[in-house]
Amino acid sequence: MSMKTKVDCNKVHYTDSIYYELEQTSRLMKKITSQLFTKLEIDITMDEYAALDTISINAGICQRDLAKFILKDRANTGRILDSLEQKGFITRFIDTKNNRLVKKMGITENGLKELNMIDSKIERYLKSLTRKIDPADVDRVQETLKSFRIELEKVVEINI
Amino acid sequence: MSMKTKVDCNKVHYTDSIYYELEQTSRLMKKITSQLFTKLEIDITMDEYAALDTISINAGICQRDLAKFILKDRANTGRILDSLEQKGFITRFIDTKNNRLVKKMGITENGLKELNMIDSKIERYLKSLTRKIDPADVDRVQETLKSFRIELEKVVEINI
DNA sequence: ATAATATTGTTGTAAATGCAACATATTTTT
């Protein structure tokens, strides 16, 4: 056996790493959710849905803080909010935060209705995805991912 | 305590689900890796890197099969390969698979050199990301993610 | 045999995304 072959056999590949596994799984999950939204004729995007849910939890949040939550830049966060506002699911108002003028927002009655409607529509579909996995494993993965994400947040340069 | 408040407190939010945790962690990881590629002045994209690694493992793979591996559509897979070929990291050649004409590819000497160079450059940076996490947890998460991904692959409609 | 369907790759296009530049207002520095 040549040295070259031996080295190649023992080589650690990026595509076998947890980083790539994470990306692949996430990409698949995103595609499935997107297909679900289309199939169920949900009339907001997945990003809008995530933003709406975040707003429902953090009432009166300003745009930049929301951007940090949803990991989008300020530009695209603004665009997502334009769409949600135009559809009547949120209201935006000028306020101050640390003596600065900011645009805050809140979910509307219709927005809450839409959010609950989507939740109830997708719940059983999403749950069925993990039916083959031990629920304890699911919880453990979520916990570890969260710890991992918190470590990542310390390292990443966020210029939002 | 009003019923409304009680219901809202017990509400299960999408943004607290493992699906969203997965997306958030993956987005952060991608951003960090991208910043690393810029910082280390690596002159191919992350997608090209993943494709190159996949090609190095699956010599003689055709474009469509590669597309399935890297979860891109045929169009963008072709574009990634155009770039890798133009940089001299892969060679493409016409061949047949099941009696069909296909474009197969292989990694070049320079491509392998580039791949190993990138691997050695990023290895310690990536490893340091999980230094606060128990290695056993990392392995377990990767295993569970893989099982999860395999389940997802059964559900998703892949028209590649 | 002819038509319909399937496989593979490419091209075109519209939407999403990130990034830089800008506008406005406030704080900090000199």
Next chain:
DNA sequence: AAAAATATGTTGCATTTACAACAATATTAT
């Protein structure tokens, strides 16, 4: 007080992406 730096949101643009349409070839159905 004037200048520089910071915070917040918007606009413009170049890149990425997904999806549909197409071209070429092979298989299957009628």
